[in-house]
Structures are given as structure tokens and as C-alpha cells.
Amino acid sequence: MAEQRCYYQILTVEKTASSDEIKRSYRRLAMKWHPDRNPGDAQAEIEFKSCAEAYEVLGDAEKRRLYDAHGHAGLRGNPHHDFRSMHVEEIFSMFNDIFGGGGSRRSSGGVPRGYDLQTEVEIKLVEVLNGCKREVTFSRAEVCGTCQGDGAKPGSKPITCATCQGHGQVQQTGLGGMFRMVTTCPNCGGGGKVITDKCAACRGNGRVRVNRKIDVTIPAGIQDGQVVRVQAEGEPPRLETSRSGAGVRGDLHVVVHVTNDDRFERQDDDLVMPLAIGYSQAVLGAVVEVVSLDGPVHIKVKAGSQQGDVVRVDERGLPNLRTKRRGGLIAMLMIHVPRKITDRQRQLLEEFAKTEKVDVKSAHEGGFWQKMKELKESFTGN
Numbered sequence: 001m002a003e004q005r006c007y008y009q010i011l012t013v014e015k016t017a018s019s020d021e022i023k024r025s026y027r028r029l030a031m032k033w034h035p036d037r038n039p040g041d042a043q044a045e046i047e048f049k050s051c052a053e054a055y056e057v058l059g060d061a062e063k064r065r066l067y068d069a070h071g072h073a074g075l076r077g078n079p080h081h082d083f084r085s086m087h088v089e090e091i092f093s094m095f096n097d098i099f100g101g102g103g104s105r106r107s108s109g110g111v112p113r114g115y116d117l118q119t120e121v122e123i124k125l126v127e128v129l130n131g132c133k134r135e136v137t138f139s140r141a142e143v144c145g146t147c148q149g150d151g152a153k154p155g156s157k158p159i160t161c162a163t164c165q166g167h168g169q170v171q172q173t174g175l176g177g178m179f180r181m182v183t184t185c186p187n188c189g190g191g192g193k194v195i196t197d198k199c200a201a202c203r204g205n206g207r208v209r210v211n212r213k214i215d216v217t218i219p220a221g222i223q224d225g226q227v228v229r230v231q232a233e234g235e236p237p238r239l240e241t242s243r244s245g246a247g248v249r250g251d252l253h254v255v256v257h258v259t260n261d262d263r264f265e266r267q268d269d270d271l272v273m274p275l276a277i278g279y280s281q282a283v284l285g286a287v288v289e290v291v292s293l294d295g296p297v298h299i300k301v302k303a304g305s306q307q308g309d310v311v312r313v314d315e316r317g318l319p320n321l322r323t324k325r326r327g328g329l330i331a332m333l334m335i336h337v338p339r340k341i342t343d344r345q346r347q348l349l350e351e352f353a354k355t356e357k358v359d360v361k362s363a364h365e366g367g368f369w370q371k372m373k374e375l376k377e378s379f380t381g382n
């Protein structure tokens, strides 16, 4: 474990600093090390998170007292956040009272949240077996790095909207004063500020579109059409709720399409495949090797097998998304009748035919369509 740094040093304050001084210093450092301002700089992100960790302690009177008295050891057993594994946006939303607003309206539901985004990926059936990773590229709105989202040319500032006096909402009276309606201010669009000198990079929007590429982990057992949700990879909060982007990002929804495999038909976690066998194998029984999604499997064909009979091999299907328990591989027997036979085979069959008495009735009773019906019922039944 790395040596733990002194929290006062991290926040560059004296041990006697007031809580306001600590807060101010944290805000300044968080902005300095914010990953959006230091793109691609891993050290900046580490600093950013260290500051959050330090502030969580020093910004809390009780935790600060414990830390002052016993150092890092004093905090053991005290609930704390694992900032290293947290998203920057989550950290921002945690300390929303420090970063929040920037003059914009606070959303009534607490922390401002951005839009979710959706994208799609295609995977092969065989990839459902163990899960896989996919690189996805998508476009999303980002807080403009030039103006930090306020839309004003650097050096200038947005001014308070004259129409709504910065409230973002206006009251309208209708029907001789019978109704009072509160609507979003048409002049500023609800932000409470107007930009006179627009930022050139975002044309005053405060947001720019950026292509983003991430690796998405697709879990084993996923079904066609299911969605993998990647937290906080969506858009930053909308301008009306947070110009600076403070708050939480929306999520990225990845819709997974599983392409068909000619060899198998998927029935939930089971894989169904046709298995062609010869007449004599059906009569005498046989062990037939087939290729499953993960290597060869031996199928035991019982003596006296009928067309359409199914043989199930447990745990050679696909894993269940939740339990990870594997379904079965189901071979459906198709008795192959050769179009051409040799003279020797003809001779043997003719010999055999003399001994044979075909029972027409049984073919109807236990026939193909009945088997199909039973098979269908067994799938829908579980």
C-alpha cells in the first residue's frame, strides 16, 4: 500500500484552517485538477480524487477531529467513499453544494442529471458463451472546454437575463387574472443568463459534440436485444440544470444484437441442433460426435430412436445471464435416407426387408409432428 499523504498537505491548508478556508481550497484544487481541464493526464485525475478524499475528511467536523487526534488510523472503521473507483461526475455530485449551480437553477429532483445515450453492438452466438468486450464509438455532448460551459467568450461573462431577472422562469397571467402560469423564460431558455459575447468554440452553446470510444463488457448469457447499461457514459447535465456540467452524467445503453448461427437455434439457454443419423444408427443405437459451441460433444443415440427424437446433453448450451448455469445442447434426430446405395447394401436390405413387418399405425402415433409439438411445448413450458 502506498504511503498515505497528509490531508492538510493535499488541500494545501494549515492545520488551523477554518472550514471555509478548507472548502475554498478544495474547490480551487478540484477545478485545477479536474480531468476535463487536464485531458489524458492520469496524474491530474489522481490528484483530483486525492483532494476529494481529503475533503471528505477535513470538510466533516467529526471526521476531522478523529483525524487530528489519531491520523489516518483514526478513520478506520469510519464509512468512506472509494474515490479511486468513482467517476469524476459522481464526485462532483457528492459535493454538489460546493460546485453546484454556477448561477443556474438547481433541479427540483436534487442532483442534475444528463441524458442517457444509446448505441448498438453486434456479437456472435459463440461470444455469448463467455461474454466479450466490444469497443464502441459514439458521439456525445461535452461541456465546452474553452468557456467551461457558460457559453461566453473567455474574459467575458454571461449577464443576468433582464426578462426573468435570472430566475429562468416567468409568470404569465391569463384570462383576466384567473390563471397564473409559470413558464420557462423565452429570453434565456431557463438558464437565467444571457450571453452577449459568445464563445467561438461552441458558438455560445456551452456544449460541443465529441466522439468517444470506450470498451464495453458484454456479459456471458446475454440475449438478443438486451441492453448493457454503462453508468455515467451519457451526457453531462443539460445547460438549463447545470452550465458547468456539475451533477451526474446520464448512462450509455448498449443494445446487444446476437447474430444467428446456422448450426444452432437458441431457445433461451438451450441450443438446438439437427443431427443427421443413418437408418441403422437409429435402429441399433450409436454414439455420434458433434461440434458444440465449445468443442466436441458425444451424443448417445438410443437403439430404436425415431425421427424427431431429441437427445439432451446438459450444460453444453449457453450460460444463464444471472445464474451463469449453462443450459443444454439438444440434438434433434433426423434420419437420413440415402439416395444411392451399393449393390451389397441393396442385397442386405432386401434380405432385411423380408424379415420386416412395418407397423403403419405406430408411425402416425409417435410421428414427427407429434414430436415437434412435444418439443415446442417443452420450450414454452419452462
Ligand SMILES: [Zn+2]
Residues within 6 Å of the ligand: 144, 145, 146, 147, 148, 149, 150, 151, 152, 199, 200, 201, 202, 203, 204, 205, 206, 207
Ligand atoms: Zn464554449
Ligand SMILES: [Zn+2]
Residues within 6 Å of the ligand: 161, 162, 163, 164, 165, 166, 167, 168, 169, 185, 186, 187, 188, 189, 190, 191, 192, 193
Ligand atoms: Zn431569462
